[in-house]
Amino acid sequence: MKNSAKDVIRIGVFICDCGSNIAGYLEMKELVEYAKTLPNVAFVQENLYTCSEGGINEIKVAIPRENLNRVVVASCTPRTHEPLFMSACEEGGLNPYLFEMANIRDQCSWVHMREREAGTERAKVQIAMAVAKAAKLRELSRIQLSLSHRAMVIGGGVAGMSSALALGNMGYEVDLVEKKGRLGGILNELNMILPSNEPPENLVNSLVSRLQDHSKIAIHTESVVTKTEGYVGNFVATFQEKGVEQKIKCGAVIVAIGAQSLKPEGLFNYDGQKVITHLELESQFKAGTVNAKNVAIIQCVGSRCKERRYCSRICCMTAVKNAILLKEASPETKITIFYRDMQMYGVENEELFRKSKKLGVRYVTYDPERPPTFDGDSVSVYHLRMGRDIVTPVDLLVLSTPLIAQDDASEISTMLKVPINENGFFLEGHVKLKPLDFATDGVYLCGNARFPSTIREAISQGLGAASRAAGILSKEALFTSGIVADINPDTCCGCLGCVQVCPYGAINFIENRGVCQVNKVLCKGCGGCAATCPSGSARLDGFSNQQLYAQIEQAMAV
Amino acid sequence: MIEKVKEHVKSLMASGKISGFLGLKNENGVVIPFLFQTEEELENGFSLGDTETPGAARYPMAKLALHLIQNSTDDSPYGILVRGCDERALNELSRWNQLGSPGRLVKVGIACQEELAKNHECRKPFPDEFVAGEKVSPEANNSVQEVLTKDLDSRLAYWSAEFDRCIKCYGCRDICPVCFCNVCTLEEDALIKTGDLPPENPMFHLTRAIHMAGRCIDCNLCTEVCPAHIPLRTLYKRVAEIITDEFGYITGEPGEGKSPLNILGPDPGHTAAND
Amino acid sequence: MSESQFEPKIVGFLCNWCAYAGADLAGVSRLQYPPNLRTIRTLCSATVGPHQILKAFQKGADGVFVGG
Known part of the structure; x- marks a missing residue:
């Protein structure tokens, strides 16, 4: 019986020279000839650059001309180029999931540069493995989802306000949820902002009035988010607004819950009177009650230590700012800053640092092994250069304490299923590539919730998070990946093994049918369910057992 | 009685x-x-x-x-x-x-x-819900320790010889009281070539052993039923023991908790001493 | 075959997001290693179960590497 055209697997293999990156180290002719001998391979083509316009075009043209129903590209790495080649397949009229890549550059020619023969052998095996897997590929489809174009911003500090305002100005409805009675966050407690040299009220009032006047923005003060459900594009958040329960639908969530200043209980006889934090100093400034003649400031109190290894980043600038303000208010005040190292990055901050020195602020470095001590009247510290202790009389001691995570950070982390680090700050998806995204789609972060930041940084992160969220909100519809798990209801025994191992909560047990089912929107394709399923009823299309077995067999065949 | x-x-x-x-x-x-x-x-x-x-x-x-x-x-x-x-x-x-x-x-x-x-060298020859008969003391089965005294090469030789007698009757699976799947991995052609006799050695028996990890309740029915006299109980008892050692999970105990292989993340029973 | 000629075959299951990226980075950094490894990309090391590992050994692998 003759197979119908659809049943015959015809694989096209495109082998990339990558200029000399691959061709310089492997025997390309040999690879081409070898690929021709592999089962189901109908067409083999060598390209100088498969990813160039010409190379992409050759894939597009070859699919209908050669009647190909699978495509394999042997080139760089799927981590960078798979999307490009998949769309080439799609444009050539082939389901994009009928595509497979063999990594013969990053994981072959570049790591076996001095072993031409053995490297070529490995490339052959990797190509054979890709071809074997390609033969087992099935057409997959992406699921289309509608979405809410509304956003929720949790936290009404400067980062959250900036984020909400930016989204509102882009034309999206925004719910700004603040747990306190008024917007502004930690800015409300500050005295003055440097280097712009203006009171923080100006910034807060300007943001608040623009937010209040905005038709797209709803401000919810005294509101605490208690529950979030759903997924990117379709979250449902429940919050208590002044004791009344509210429910909103939103497509994206921005976490901007800020941070709090560490109260240095038990350190340097901290009492809030003679020994205070910078925040307390700033409120004394506002009240006009500062009249100390000998001021000492100690840096890194409660940070860069065993309990908190991190540097809080902003305390140096805060100390310099407050030293300048003290000096300007009364030039005869003696100020000494005890520090480990000063972080004053950027020209403007460096200028402030110099200015403070010109004004007569004294800087004394200390060794963390021999930190300063305070006896109630004076600070003693071992002076590294003089090689002996020096004693500085003090009638006001200011401690530069770090920002620490909010008390409800871990609660919010659990609620939104997004991670926090060991210090309770929210953990971005990738430090460089996804600094304002979480690994979970549709949830973003900015400001001090992420890590201590200056006001400018908080604003720019707020704007950045808004722009990331807008990337989702601006879409007409969302598409999920085709690589998602599926559970065969005819063979599933309902043992619930998969439900427990799914890290995304994507599997539900359908009680009345006694079987488990995958929510394909939540599924990220990790395959944990497929690996744990005793009966093989759960399968991850695109990385199914059959496909992996085919690869393993080829890996060992040569 | x-x-x-x-x-x-x-x-x-x-x-x-x-x-x-x-x-x-x-x-x-x-x-x-x-x-x-x-x-x-x-x-x-x-x-x-x-x-x-x-x-x-x-x-x-x-x-x-x-x-x-x-x-x-x-x-x-x-x-x-x-x-x-x-x-x-x-x-x-x-x-x-x-x-x-x-x-x-x-x-x-x-x-x-x-x-x-x-x-049957039974570890607990009476049920908790007990109606009739007289409770007798448990009997130890030391077959695992006996095999473990062999060095790795002779252990492999021992099991290979045992598995080579397999006639692939699936009796071990069919009699097993805790095998409940509707479709069986042992019959998945892509994993274990069907039709070979003896079945792929040791793939066939180790696949079944994997499924017995955290599951085998040590009833000895598999060994009793095996026409080729393969000491299957020893194999399954061993994999169940590994799970007990690693996670403190004992099969067949009453309760709600899941088998450790079905739990994501660190198990409370998995103490640092086992790491 | 004498001991010195033994060339192990190693199957590596690499998580797309870490170990596979690491293997790519080895290439980008031009770190050289012996060509005894054959890599299989998975979206997560959770995809790899005991069956895949058994299969690799059954087919003659001398070592299996799961990176994730």
């Missing part, structure tokens, strides 16, 4: 607590599993499986109950004759969500006679 069990079952039937009793029946000298539905049926050939020796005729009662539940059209409760091993199997199946609502099965437990317990 048998009279006491019979009376107990009759009273369960009379009070309507069970709509049938899954037990054993002596039919013309052959003991078979049977679903007793009337007192008359009970009077006619009810057996505890004591033939040539005590308990010589054993069946995977838990597995039969599983099929009974899956194929019944209503929620009516059944009585079931259980020994210590059957109860462990029921406990394990319950953790895997296989037995439906609790109370679906009413256990009628019997203790195993000393000879039976000795024959």
